[in-house]
Amino acid sequence: MALNAEESGRLAALLGGHAEQVTARWTEIVTGSLRGRLSQAELRRQVQDLHSAIATTAGQGVVDLSAESSGELRAALTELSRGRARQGFSASETTISIFALKDVLAELVQKDGGTNALHDYIAFSKLVDELGLFTFESFVRTRESLIADQAEQLLELSTPVVKLWEGVVAVPLVGTLDSARAQVVMERLLQTLVDTGSPYAIIDITGVPAVDTQVAQHILKTVVAARLMGADCIISGIRPQIAQTIVALGIEFGDIATKASLADALRHVLRLTGVETARRQPRRDV
C-alpha cells in the first residue's frame, strides 16, 4: 500500500508546490461536511498540520504508514481523530476530513496532467484510504476509552456509604442494581463496617427502580455477609409497588428488618442501641 520513492517525490512536489491552494480547497470541502460545527480558523489550522505532516513524510522518500519515519504523520492523524471524538463528531464526519484530500489531489493531478497522471492518482488515492482507515481506528479507540472511563466513573459515583450516626452507616442505592454494581456496593459497605467499626448498616433502596429476584438475591447476600462479620443490616425505602412485587415474586427476607423509610430505619436502630429519641415537648404559652 506504500508509495515508492518516485511516487512520494511527486506527491511531495505536488503538495509543496501548491501548499496554499491545497489547504484552501481542502478546508473548503471539509467545512461543507461539518456544517459549521468547527470554526474556520481551527479547521484551517488542523488541515495545515495534516498537510505539512504528509508533505514532510513524502519528502523523506518512501511513504509507509507503519514505518518509523511516519511517526509525525501518525501523531497528527491521532490528534485529529482524538479531538473530533471528544468533541462529539461522528466517525464519518471525522474520516471525511481525510478523504477530502482525494478530491483536492484529483483536481491537482488533472490540471498538471503528466503522462502517468492516472497511475499517480491511484497510488495517492490508496495512501489516502490508508490514512482514512488509520484515523477511523484511532477515533474508535478514543471513543471506547471514553466509554470505559464513563462506566468506571458511574460505578464510583453511584455507591457512596454515608455515616448516619455513631455506629450506623447507610448506603443509598440509586439506579438499577446489576451484578457488577452489587459486588462493588457489597465490598464497599463491608469495608466501611470494618473501618468504622459500625455494628449497624441501613440499605436504602428508594432509588432502585425495580426489584426482581436477582436484585433481591444481591441484597440478601450483602446482608448475610454483614451478619457473618458481626453487623446487622436493615433494609429501608421499600415503595408500595416494590412491596407488591416482592410478595408476588415470593421473595423471603426472613428475619431481616425492613422499614418503609430511612427515618424509620434510623429510629429502629437507635432504639436497638439504646439511644433515647426524645420527643420535643410542645411549647406552652405562658
Next chain:
Amino acid sequence: MERVPILKIGDILLVSIQLDMSDQTAVQLQEDLAERIVDTGCHGVIIDITALDIVDSFVGRMLSTIASISKVLDAETVVVGMRPAVAITLVELGLSLNGIRTALNVERGMELIAAARADELDYQLDDDPDAETATP
C-alpha cells in the same frame, strides 16, 4: 507442633488465630480451650480471625465445634474480625456459621459478651426472688 495461644483478659478468654489451621492444631486448640475455660471459670470466649485470609468449611466447622464446647461449659463464643473478602466468599459458597455469634472487632465482641452476661444475670435474679434478700 504449633499451638494457638489463649489469653485471659478479665472474665474473657481471647484466642487469636494467626496461622493456617491443620487438623492437629485444631484439635489441640479445642482441648486447650476446654481446659482453660474450666480452670479459669471464664464465661466468654473471643476468637479473633483478623489474620485469616481464607475461611473454608474446615475452619468453619472448627469454629462451630469450639462454640458448642464452650456452650456446654457455659461460656459465650464470639468470632470477631472477619474480613469482608472472607465474608463474601462464605456467602458465595453458601456456608453459614450456624450458632456462632460474630462481632466487628474485639472491643465489640467484649461488649457483646458483657451484654449477654448481664442479661443472663438479670434473668437469674428475676427468677430467684431470694437472691436479692440473700445478698447483704
